[in-house]
Amino acid sequence: MSGHFRSQPPPTESQAFSKRPQFSGFMKPCRFEGEMQNLEVIKGKIPVELDGTFYRVMPDPHLPPRIENDAWFNGDGNIGAFRIKNGRCHFKQRYVRTEKLVREREAGCALMGGYRNKYTDAVAFKIRSTANTNIVYFNGRLLACKEDSPPYAIDPETLETIGLDDFDGQLPSLTFTAHPKLDPTTGEFICFGYEAKGDGTPDVCYFSIAPDGNFQDTVWLVAPVVAMIHDFAVTENWILFPMIPQTCDIDRMKAGGEHWQWNPDIPFYIGVIPRHGAKSSDVKWFRAPNAFPGHTANAYENADGNIVFDLPITPKNVFFWWPDKDGNAPDPESIASDFMRFTFDPRSSDLDLPKPEILLGEDCEFVRIDDRVATRPHSHTFLAIMDPKVGTNWPVMAPVMGGGHPPYNSFGHFDHQTKKVQKYSPGTMHLVQEPIFIPRSQDAPEGDGWLMGLINNYATMSSELHIVDTADFQKPCAIINLPIRLRAGLHGNWVDAQDIALSA
Numbered sequence: 001m002s003g004h005f006r007s008q009p010p011p012t013e014s015q016a017f018s019k020r021p022q023f024s025g026f027m028k029p030c031r032f033e034g035e036m037q038n039l040e041v042i043k044g045k046i047p048v049e050l051d052g053t054f055y056r057v058m059p060d061p062h063l064p065p066r067i068e069n070d071a072w073f074n075g076d077g078n079i080g081a082f083r084i085k086n087g088r089c090h091f092k093q094r095y096v097r098t099e100k101l102v103r104e105r106e107a108g109c110a111l112m113g114g115y116r117n118k119y120t121d122a123v124a125f126k127i128r129s130t131a132n133t134n135i136v137y138f139n140g141r142l143l144a145c146k147e148d149s150p151p152y153a154i155d156p157e158t159l160e161t162i163g164l165d166d167f168d169g170q171l172p173s174l175t176f177t178a179h180p181k182l183d184p185t186t187g188e189f190i191c192f193g194y195e196a197k198g199d200g201t202p203d204v205c206y207f208s209i210a211p212d213g214n215f216q217d218t219v220w221l222v223a224p225v226v227a228m229i230h231d232f233a234v235t236e237n238w239i240l241f242p243m244i245p246q247t248c249d250i251d252r253m254k255a256g257g258e259h260w261q262w263n264p265d266i267p268f269y270i271g272v273i274p275r276h277g278a279k280s281s282d283v284k285w286f287r288a289p290n291a292f293p294g295h296t297a298n299a300y301e302n303a304d305g306n307i308v309f310d311l312p313i314t315p316k317n318v319f320f321w322w323p324d325k326d327g328n329a330p331d332p333e334s335i336a337s338d339f340m341r342f343t344f345d346p347r348s349s350d351l352d353l354p355k356p357e358i359l360l361g362e363d364c365e366f367v368r369i370d371d372r373v374a375t376r377p378h379s380h381t382f383l384a385i386m387d388p389k390v391g392t393n394w395p396v397m398a399p400v401m402g403g404g405h406p407p408y409n410s411f412g413h414f415d416h417q418t419k420k421v422q423k424y425s426p427g428t429m430h431l432v433q434e435p436i437f438i439p440r441s442q443d444a445p446e447g448d449g450w451l452m453g454l455i456n457n458y459a460t461m462s463s464e465l466h467i468v469d470t471a472d473f474q475k476p477c478a479i480i481n482l483p484i485r486l487r488a489g490l491h492g493n494w495v496d497a498q499d500i501a502l503s504a
């Protein structure tokens with residue numbers, strides 16, 4: 001370890017992060033690696049039924065980036081693991097040893113340039129992944145994902161990086177989504193990559209992996225535009241690719257510009273293929289008016305064989321740091337997504353989608369379901385929600401918040417039967433990160449269990465892990481205190497001890 005510190009030359013670059021909002025206040029890079037045993041439980045009790053690990057990842061620049069105004073999404077993936085057992089919680093955090101991080105640590109300065117733009121790099125990289133978007137468990141592998149590259153495999157126990165994972169040479173695509181789906185009925189891992197033949201290519205590669213790790217279907221598609229396909233949806237018989245109208249242009253990238261530009265002149269496309277035995281020519285690109293599709297809650301087929309697809313949507317550009325061709329972007333505070341439902345016939349030859357229904361007209365994102373019903377009808381959705389009635393103390397928080405990420409102050413539990421949302425609001429000096437759902441037991445009813453997620457406490461400028469019982473949603477079941485600050489992250493998942501033991 002110490003050897004490579006000695007080999008570093010004296011710094012020529014600044015060793016300070018810029019004063020931009022995305023590097024300030026709560027968003028100042030955390031950069032901590034290490035572990036803490038027996039975290040303090042400052043309220044309630046951790047349910048003794050919980051035995052597993054909550055893995056989550058945050059983009060966390062390990063060194064000041066080469067681009068002064070670098071985007072939050074370009075930070076290095078720092079994985080946190082909350083191991084919970086016998087009413088206790090132990091914490092570990094470790095950076096993914098990406099090619100980027102290893103070579104930059106060696107050099108003592110950033111070598112990679114802007115987000116997904118290799119033309120701004122100081123050296124040539126084989127893999128540009130920052131491994132900063134999701135951490136997913138499948139078939140004994142913990143995968144740290146970034147949608148521009150294959151995933152890195154991580155040791156679930158030590159968080160050490162095992163290496164880039166090409167699924168024993170079976171990965172057909174240069175890229176791998178950060179939102180693969182596990183079908184709880186068949187055990188299949190359903191995946192895709194876009195820009196799958198390299199930067200600026202319209203090729204999308206769909207593939208499914210059997211529970212034993214062997215690749216099954218592989219289908220190559222061509223998209224009508226080169227746009228971001230961040231999340232997707234899977235039903236029993238169909239695959240859906242919602243496209244964010246952020247488009248890529250190689251010449252702009254070569255000139256040192258951004259990978260993405262907001263494009264208000266194209267539809268919101270949803271590509272649809274049969275899940276089993278599809279040919280390239282089977283794809284249909286359904287269209288809705290220009291809009292920004294957020295994360296997928298779930299999709300399923302109803303009794304008529306129509307697809308029901310639930311996701312937050314807004315007409316505005318959520319990625320305001322990637323403006324349109326004229327440099328226009330919305331005021332971040334004006335962006336709000338409603339939770340919407342598309343119901344449509346995938347067999348239809350009319351490609352214009354029927355208008356979606358608003359399920360919940362409150363600003364929300366980070367939608368999650370009880371994963372035991374994924375791809376089948378769901379009646380509960382959990383989400384992060386912005387509730388103006390909480391009375392969040394913006395005047396005191398604003399100077400220490402930093403910026404670049406959307407603010408949500410409550411966890412929500414939306415009941416699709418009653419169309420009502422219950423809320424858990426941790427306080428007026430608090431914001432929430434993505435919640436995850438853990439079932440109370442394997443045979444508990446859908447949606448019965450606990451929500452778990454990180455809370456940013458702007459009074460203490462440190463993080464807390466809150467556990468909320470879905471049967472008593474108003475108050476916390478347990479608050480676990482961290483003596484450090486974990487900046488805004490993207491996604492996480494609960495891995496039950498049983499599942500790790502089974503595949504070990």
Ligand SMILES: C=Cc1ccc(O)c(OC)c1
Nearest residue numbers: 059073132133147230490
């Ligand atoms: C919506 C999230 C999103 C989309 C693309 C990304 O590269 C990313 O990195 C953290 C995040």
Ligand SMILES: [Fe+2]
Nearest residue numbers: 230295490491
């Ligand atoms: Fe995501």
